[in-house]
Amino acid sequence: MSSQAARARPAAQARRKFTAREKRYVLLGLAFASPWIIGFIAFTVYPFFGSLYYSFTEYDLFQSPKWVGLENYRNVIHDESFYKSLKNTFFMAFIAVPIGLVSSLCIALLLNMKVRGIAFYRTVYYLPAVIPAVAGAMLWSWLLNPEYGLIDIGLRALHLPDPAWLTDPRFTKPSLILMGLWGSGAGALIYLAALHGIPQQYYEAAAMDGANWRHRFMYITLPALSPVTLFQLIMGLIGAFQIFTESFILMGGAAGGPDQSMLFYAVNLYQQAFVFLKMGYASALAWILFVIVMLITVFVFKTSARWVYYGGE
């Protein structure tokens, strides 16, 4: 107790000594950061709690919000389109995102080969990732056209089944995956940067111990890349809950598509809020989304201790 007080005294003295200067810096720091602080309060903190409030009300923008307690949440639980959108979104998060990661990694490994002209290939593979979502979706709705689309023409020529990609509810999400694979150059470049960062000595030491390429991949490359995998996984999972533009354009603005197979969480939320003007109900959806995303993020971080290795440096 007394030793604590003794320790606290010099600290307090030190604090007093720097007070004037510290105060000045605090004021300066706050002044420089003020644009963000104001924006944070106005466009994040207030709306964050605002949407919690609205989620307990019935509000159509024209009449003032009416308090309805938990009714919106009760309605969500009985709403089929909520479950549909959740199912579709989970499909993208837990199937499409891992597929995209694997494809990014494969491309990165290809680009990591020591051959001439690799910068050219890198440019080519990244190119689809710079195509705006709206243009990409327009292009793919043409490529995936069941009669005249290039993909089905190709499949027919090879005597393979030619699905009606965008009108058959079983194939709408695979269409999105296909589109995503085309853009996986973006993730590949992130992996590639990480591959360049793996110390070459690891591989040399392993080669000396007689490790074959599979061992080297499993025990050096994958663990060394695991922090980047974690990063891309989290970003991908969060991104899956925001899929909107591609679905909206591919379905020609008819939100949901055939059998609501393209009704994703963000699409459903947009519809409830801005088409049906159910602001209260949509706010409840937003908060459920928030809780789900937080749970997934925490879960991934918690389990990541088992499969993510951070280098010593």
Added chain:
Amino acid sequence: MTSLQSRKERSSTDAAPRLKPKRNIRYTLRKSVIPHTLLIALGIVFLFPFAWLISTSLKTPDEIFKIPPDFIPSEPQWQNYTNALEAIPFMRYVGNTLIICAVNIVGQLLSAPLVAYSIAKIPWRGRNVIFMIIVATMILPPQVTMIPVYIIFSKLGWVNTYLPLTIGSFFGSAFFIFLLRQFFLGIPNELSEAARIDGANELRIYGQIMMPLLKPPLATIVLFTFVSSWTDFLGPLIYLNDAEKWTITVGLQGFLQDHGAQWELLMAAAAIFTIPMVVLYFFGQKFFMKAGSTMTGFK
């Protein structure tokens, strides 16, 4: 010995270099022919949709619905492009979008470096807290705040104006602040401390010493802001009601709904819309990649 060693490092990560002439063919096959074949094959897969976009945009309606399709149109229909520009008020949409892009760029340039300077270079208590909150907001799904933000703008009477699409940039985006902070951390503190001892005030240090050093990350911010404003779809969709105020993305979506089967015009319009992105990518490649690597550099 040294030359052998360096060759070994250069050529492969596995066993010793194969120097015997007999094995040289197999060696080139494994180290050059097969990799290039793979890379080229995949490259064609990646480029083909682009080629198809351009090819379709230059075809006549009859050629589009021909099976099997011709890859090269018999006579390139360049007028598809002018027709696409006339089928919708394309230039108006471009103008509208450019206004939004320009205002957002100004906004980000005014705000993001200031905030980043505060949390990276001014030694004040609380800057770490601010930084942590900034990082946390990056993973907050925008849907959570979208509705109350819309309600605010609608009460202010700003719906159907460009204000909701631009005002946010004057408060600095979390990602750019993060990017600039990382850059600031690479600038030695002695620089600003020396200036402080010389009696320069903080604004002067910021404006005259730091800003000139910030050119590369600021270029990245200009580029990214342009790209995100140019391609934004949800924002204009929610906020812009009048067709004459639309941006290109929303205009293209309207075009798709009205001219569903005129693929040659749709592809021409999509190509015009995409070209600026491709050009920017070729000129600003290093900025794109740098930003990507900064993002992952934080754990």
